[in-house]
Amino acid sequence: MCQLLGMNCNTPTDIRFSFTGFAQRGGRTDHHADGWGIAFFEGRGARLFIDPGAACDSPVAELIARYPIKSRNVISHIRKATVGAAVLENCHPFVREQWGRYWVFAHNGDLKDYAPRLHGRLCPVGDTDSERAFCWLMQELAKAHAGVPAVDELTRTLAELTPQVARFGTFNFLLSNGQALWAHASTKLCYVERRYPFARAHLADQDLTVDFAQHTTSSDRVAVIATTPLTTDESWTPFAPGELKVFVDGAVADG
Amino acid sequence: MCQLLGMNCNTPTDIRFSFTGFAQRGGRTDHHADGWGIAFFEGRGARLFIDPGAACDSPVAELIARYPIKSRNVISHIRKATVGAAVLENCHPFVREQWGRYWVFAHNGDLKDYAPRLHGRLCPVGDTDSERAFCWLMQELAKAHAGVPAVDELTRTLAELTPQVARFGTFNFLLSNGQALWAHASTKLCYVERRYPFARAHLADQDLTVDFAQHTTSSDRVAVIATTPLTTDESWTPFAPGELKVFVDGAVADG
Numbered sequence: 001m002c003q004l005l006g007m008n009c010n011t012p013t014d015i016r017f018s019f020t021g022f023a024q025r026g027g028r029t030d031h032h033a034d035g036w037g038i039a040f041f042e043g044r045g046a047r048l049f050i051d052p053g054a055a056c057d058s059p060v061a062e063l064i065a066r067y068p069i070k071s072r073n074v075i076s077h078i079r080k081a082t083v084g085a086a087v088l089e090n091c092h093p094f095v096r097e098q099w100g101r102y103w104v105f106a107h108n109g110d111l112k113d114y115a116p117r118l119h120g121r122l123c124p125v126g127d128t129d130s131e132r133a134f135c136w137l138m139q140e141l142a143k144a145h146a147g148v149p150a151v152d153e154l155t156r157t158l159a160e161l162t163p164q165v166a167r168f169g170t171f172n173f174l175l176s177n178g179q180a181l182w183a184h185a186s187t188k189l190c191y192v193e194r195r196y197p198f199a200r201a202h203l204a205d206q207d208l209t210v211d212f213a214q215h216t217t218s219s220d221r222v223a224v225i226a227t228t229p230l231t232t233d234e235s236w237t238p239f240a241p242g243e244l245k246v247f248v249d250g251a252v253a254d255g
Numbered sequence: 256m257c258q259l260l261g262m263n264c265n266t267p268t269d270i271r272f273s274f275t276g277f278a279q280r281g282g283r284t285d286h287h288a289d290g291w292g293i294a295f296f297e298g299r300g301a302r303l304f305i306d307p308g309a310a311c312d313s314p315v316a317e318l319i320a321r322y323p324i325k326s327r328n329v330i331s332h333i334r335k336a337t338v339g340a341a342v343l344e345n346c347h348p349f350v351r352e353q354w355g356r357y358w359v360f361a362h363n364g365d366l367k368d369y370a371p372r373l374h375g376r377l378c379p380v381g382d383t384d385s386e387r388a389f390c391w392l393m394q395e396l397a398k399a400h401a402g403v404p405a406v407d408e409l410t411r412t413l414a415e416l417t418p419q420v421a422r423f424g425t426f427n428f429l430l431s432n433g434q435a436l437w438a439h440a441s442t443k444l445c446y447v448e449r450r451y452p453f454a455r456a457h458l459a460d461q462d463l464t465v466d467f468a469q470h471t472t473s474s475d476r477v478a479v480i481a482t483t484p485l486t487t488d489e490s491w492t493p494f495a496p497g498e499l500k501v502f503v504d505g506a507v508a509d510g
Contacts, residue, residue, distance in 0.1 A: 044380050045343025048303060059322045067314045088300025097351060100378035121376060123355035125299050 002092070002108040004189065005038075005076040006174040006225035008181040008247035012042075012070035013222050017210045020065050021203035021230045025078055028056040028205075034081035035091040038064060039104040040071040041178035046102040050091035073176040077106035089126035093174075094134050096122055098141070099148045101177045105134040108227060109170025109186055116165075130173075133165050137175070151180045151253065155246045158182055162244055174225065181247045183225045185239030191225040192236045193251055201231040221250030257347070257363040259444065260293075260331040261429040261480035263436040263502035267297075267325035268477050272465045275320050276458035276485045280333055283311040283460075289336035290346040293319060294359040295326040296433035301357040305346035328431040332361035344381035348429075349389050351377055353396070354403045356432045360389040363482060364425025364441055371420075385428075388420050392430070406435045406508065410501045413437055417499055429480065436502045438480045440494030446480040447491045448506055456486040476505030 005022045007015050019038065036058065037050035047069065051058045055078050077092035084090040092106040107130035114129045116136040124131040137158070144157045158175075162184050165171050172189050175182040183189060196219070198212035216222075225247070229236040239245065246253045260277045262270050274293065291313065292305035302324065306313045310333050332347035339345040347361035362385035369384045371391040379386040392413070399412045413430075417439050420426050427444050430437040438444060451474070453467035471477075480502070484491040494500065501508045 042307075042343045045305075045307075045346070047305060047343065050300075050302060052297075052300075059318065063314065063318045088297040088302065091300070095350075097378065097380055100380055102380055123352065125352055125355055125357055 002077055002079045003227040004106055004108045004172060004174050004225070005230070006176070006181050006183060007071070007074040007222065008176070008250055009072045009220070009222045010249035011220050012072055013220070014068040014070050014215075015074045016065055016068060017203070017208070018224055018230050019076060020208060021205040022076060022078070022226065023055040023061045023065065024205040025055075034079045034086035036061065036076070036078040037091045037093050037106070038074065038076035039093045039095060040069050041073040041102075041104070041176065042071055044101065044178060046095060046104060046178065048093065048095050048104070050088060052086050052088050052091055073178050073181050075104050075106050075174045075176055075181070077108070082110050084126055084128040087126070090128050092130060094131050096134070096138055098138055101148055103138060103175065103177050105137070105173060105175045107133060108172040108188070111165065111168040111171065114165070114168040133171065133173075136165065137161055148177065151246060151248060155182065155244070159244050163242070166242065172227070180253070181225070182244065183239070183247065184244045186241060188227055189225060189239040190229055190236040191223055191239070191245070191252070192229070192231070192234050194222045194224070195220070195250070201234050204230055204232050223247045223250050223252065257332055257334045258482040259361055259363050259427060259429050259480070260485070261431070261436050261438060262326070262329040262477065263431070263505055264327045264475070264477045265504035266475050267327055268475070269323040269325050269470075270329045271320055271323060272458070272463070273479055273485050274331060275463060276460040277331060277333070277481065278310040278316050278320065279460040289341035290334040291316065291332060292346045292348050292361070293329065293331035294348045294350060295324050296328040296357075296359070296431065297326055299356065299433060301350060301359060301433065303348065303350050303359070305343060307341050307343050307346055328433050328436050330359050330361050330429045330431055330436070332363070337365050339381055339383040342381070345383050347385060349386050351389070351393055353393055356403055358393060358430065358432050360392070360428060360430050362388060363427040363443070366420065366423040366426065369420070369423040388426065391420065392416055403432065406501060406503060410437065410499070414499050418497070421497065427482070435508070436480070437499065438494070438502065439499045441496060443482055444480060444494040445484055445491040446478055446494070446500070446507070447484070447486070447489050449477045449479070450475070450505070456489050459485055459487050478502045478505050478507065
């Protein structure tokens with residue numbers, strides 16, 4: 001099983017605090033050492049950093065931990081290989097372009113005997129069940145909509161499509177097109193919303209505390225989604241099994 | 256105008272020497288300071304690093320210069336914006352998946368009034384003429400072939416397609432799918448092939464010399480393609496206007 005981290009904000013925000021704790025799970029505080037990745041949206045553009053080694057030893061992860069990339073939508077993943085070798089093409093997140101926008105996807109879980117019919121518009125490059133599921137979701141979204149749909153339209157379509165994948169196994173995923181971040185839990189996912197008045201938080205995976213009040217303005221809103229809580233002193237809300245949520249501007253939009 | 260750098264090898268090779276000189280042109284020895292990018296194939300996977308700032312000041316470029324990523328196909332680009340703002344989605348190289356493989360493209364030049372008909376399978380995310388040309392090339396390749404064609408087949412199709420874009424302006428480009436690297440010159444591109452016996456080379460843009468004999472085996476072959484020669488003491492071959500070459504295993508494959 002792997003671990004997921006997502007962030008959705010109303011203003012470009014630096015994810016270094018959360019990532020610092022999360023990256024420790026990639027081989028240090030947990031055993032997910034078969035690759036990792038992180039994608040940041042900046043406007044319509046997206047940066048993707050992936051590495052087939054352990055996140056806790058990666059020079060690229062070390063760069064991310066030092067370099068303040070500010071983004072409104074971030075998706076990160078650390079991998080414990082179950083299906084597919086620990087090679088670059090199997091690292092999450094995966095990125096595809098559709099309707100002139102980049103789409104970023106990461107998955108935690110196993111899909112058993114999952115071989116959806118793919119018509120060739122989008123094909124997996126690696127051999128993970130996760131990338132197959134992503135390509136299938138994007139293919140079916142393209143059948144349902146002629147262009148980038150409104151966020152709530154897209155949420156409705158995803159709510160129809162997701163159970164068709166989830167019946168093959170565990171399908172915790174994060175998806176973003178830079179406008180919103182969709183999160184689905186089969187088994188394990190939780191989130192926290194940070195807003196004014198901001199407080200201090202202490203990482204669960206490293207002895208590090210940050211006072212968000214020093215780095216924010218009163219209008220900032222940030223939602224962080226993770227497999228398990230990243231901090232010990234904030235109130236994380238667990239997802240119910242089968243729950244799909246969409247985060248827009250740092251808050252749950254269909255709560 | 257921008258600058259291009261490509262490398263194609265028969266064994267995974269570290270591009271740091273060439274990149275170190277090349278990155279100086281991104282704001283220091285030349286005025287291409289509106290973004291840069293580099294893509295590395297590793298097997299079927301690809302890593303893409305892009306940054307909308309100047310390469311010579313970029314922490315990501317500094318990471319690339321320190322971290323030995325070994326690859327058989329690399330494409331890099333530094334940008335002097337002519338069409339499209341200096342934002343992330345306009346940074347080259349661009350990446351798309353087709354037929355289950357990633358394709359990486361970077362362009363130097365301007366295409367005037369270039370608005371090809373795109374049928375929607377691939378759409379530009381940014382607003383450069385370059386990304387439009389890439390999407391059109393991939394669309395037309397998909398019409399000509401049902402799956403990833405053999406390298407020489409693909410070269411023949413590209414030789415038909417390229418003049419249809421080049422008539423709109425300057426179309427120096429590099430394209431790779433990880434199996435080969437295609438290079439086309441309208442105006443300015445040159446290459447060098449390095450093979451046994453390896454010699455020393457001195458960078459044109461920085462006072463740095465490397466002795467390739469210390470870093471290679473006798474069977475290694477490396478081709479480097481660049482807008483202008485990167486070294487002062489090697490024999491770089493200029494492309495003729497309109498010439499398309501394909502590099503496979505570190506050497507020109509079509510004479």
